[in-house]
Amino acid sequence: MSVDLDTLLAILAMAAATIFTRVSGLVLVRHVSLDGNRRKAIESIPPAVLMAVVAPTAFATGIAETVACGVTAIAALRLPMLAAVALGVACVALLRMAGL
Incomplete structure (x- = not known):
């Protein structure tokens, strides 16, 4: 197996x-300093990233x-990120078992 120098440099740069x-x-x-509005903006980033990752699946499957x-999106508004993702995974598993 040979290693291409350009590929290696690209991986190292990334x-x-x-x-x-x-x-x-x-x-x-x-x-x-994280005052009220800045804190809200920073706390909004994880749900926004989650929806950016999940949304294509919602429209393509x-x-x-x-x-x-949808369940994951609603849960992400109130629950911690891990709980929202776990709820979404459980929801899709149950719906698939139900034949949907």
């Missing part, structure tokens, strides 16, 4: 960019997945 963005976020957040995406 790894460096990922590490840089994660570390810079941790460093920069120490210098920002069957009724069970669409209903589960």
